[in-house]
Amino acid sequence: MTKPEEVLKYCPKCGSSRFHFEGERSFLCDKCGFHFFINSSAAVAALIENEKGELMLTVRAFNPNKGMLDLPGGFVDPNESVENAIKREIKEELNLDVESLTYLKSFPNEYVFSGYSVFTSDLGFHCKVSGWDKLHIKDDISDIVFVTKENIDWNLICADSIKNIIKFYWNQS
Numbered sequence: 001m002t003k004p005e006e007v008l009k010y011c012p013k014c015g016s017s018r019f020h021f022e023g024e025r026s027f028l029c030d031k032c033g034f035h036f037f038i039n040s041s042a043a044v045a046a047l048i049e050n051e052k053g054e055l056m057l058t059v060r061a062f063n064p065n066k067g068m069l070d071l072p073g074g075f076v077d078p079n080e081s082v083e084n085a086i087k088r089e090i091k092e093e094l095n096l097d098v099e100s101l102t103y104l105k106s107f108p109n110e111y112v113f114s115g116y117s118v119f120t121s122d123l124g125f126h127c128k129v130s131g132w133d134k135l136h137i138k139d140d141i142s143d144i145v146f147v148t149k150e151n152i153d154w155n156l157i158c159a160d161s162i163k164n165i166i167k168f169y170w171n172q173s
């Protein structure tokens, strides 16, 4: 009971209860005519390796999936470029500067937050950082770990989309 059509009951514009699910992914208000669409939000995930070629994963400090492993990244803000989002998130979470980035592949994700299904398009980027001296773990992560193909525990990765991005990266590199 977390899908938008099961949760959203009133028009977000006029408050009317004559707000109904049109099917597929939109709602229509019979009172004010507001047409509301459910879209997927863009989110970025960074693949960053240390000097030994190990992949950096972050430990999530908050729910959803508190304590589980993730790639650094987050949502793209309204009116922000995807490229800026990845640079901003790496700076916010790790205090590191992205020197170069290469787009890899995207995977869809769906998770439940506040009893509501959230849909994202998780965009994977290979990133190089200018150095590790300024590394400072903050914001919405509590720690980082470095993993390899041999020792990664897939059960600790927070989402299938993130697993898929990592697998794609390792299969093509």
Ligand SMILES: [Zn+2]
Binding pocket: 011, 012, 013, 014, 015, 016, 029, 030, 031, 032, 033, 034
């Ligand atoms: Zn309305």
